[in-house]
Amino acid sequence: EPEVTQTPSHQVTQMGQEVILRCVPISNHLYFYWYRQILGQKVEFLVSFYNNEISEKSEIFDDQFSVERPDGSNFTLKIRSTKLEDSAMYFCASTPTGDIHTIYFGEGSWLTVV
Amino acid sequence: KQEVTQIPAALSVPEGENLVLNCSFTDSAIYNLQWFRQDPGKGLTSLLLIQSSQREQTSGRLNASLDKSSGRSTLYIAASQPGDSATYLCAGYDYKLSFGAGTTVTVRA
Numbered sequence: 001e002p003e004v005t006q007t008p009s010h011q012v013t014q015m016g017q018e019v020i021l022r023c024v025p026i027s028n029h030l031y032f033y034w035y036r037q038i039l040g041q042k043v044e045f046l047v048s049f050y051n052n053e054i055s056e057k058s059e060i061f062d063d064q065f066s067v068e069r070p071d072g073s074n075f076t077l078k079i080r081s082t083k084l085e086d087s088a089m090y091f092c093a094s095t096p097t098g099d100i101h102t103i104y105f106g107e108g109s110w111l112t113v114v
Numbered sequence: 115k116q117e118v119t120q121i122p123a124a125l126s127v128p129e130g131e132n133l134v135l136n137c138s139f140t141d142s143a144i145y146n147l148q149w150f151r152q153d154p155g156k157g158l159t160s161l162l163l164i165q166s167s168q169r170e171q172t173s174g175r176l177n178a179s180l181d182k183s184s185g186r187s188t189l190y191i192a193a194s195q196p197g198d199s200a201t202y203l204c205a206g207y208d209y210k211l212s213f214g215a216g217t218t219v220t221v222r223a
Binding site for chain 1: 148150155156157158159160163203205207209210211212213214215216
């Protein structure tokens with residue numbers, strides 16, 4: 001079965017450093033997402049991406065964050081100048097269309113900022 | 115802003131008992147409602163998707179209902195097994211998912 005793959009599975013970074021989390025969505029999917037889950041809290045929406053541009057973003061997704069689809073397969077989340085509170089599990093997800101299909105999630109990337 | 119609430123927060127049952135997990139949402143303008151399973155430290159696995167026009171959806175021992183007018187969904191798991199132990203999340207979709215905090219289920223052998 002096709003799956004969303006994410007790398008790295010775990011990254012430890014020093015506060016103030018830049019981090020890039022990578023995702024390979026399912027190949028025929030058109031909508032891509034990043035969500036995050038701080039330990040013990042709800043899964044939160046960060047950003048959705050469609051047709052090579054951001055379609056919606058949450059208030060969490062400020063200038064510190066950016067997303068990119070640098071080629072036909074990868075979808076990246078960049079976090080600049082990381083803070084302690086950025087420590088979380090970051091999930092990438094994709095879906096074929098926007099309204100009727102199941103969203104498929106990757107296994108997540110644990111980010112620990114020290 | 116969509117708010118999703120799940121009750122109870124945790125549930126412990128003996129093997130074989132049926133499970134009832136509740137989800138409520140504040141904004142009925144959703145395209146669908148999805149139920150996910152999350153194992154500790156793992157990703158989210160989709161269990162069931164109910165379109166906004168549907169009332170229920172079934173897959174094996176799982177059955178989910180949706181009542182948009184009252185803003186409620188219920189996940190039923192029949193004849194629970196220890197392997198069903200996990201956190202179950204519901205989420206309403208309006209071009210993004212809004213998640214509840216989940217119900218953590220423990221099925222005792």
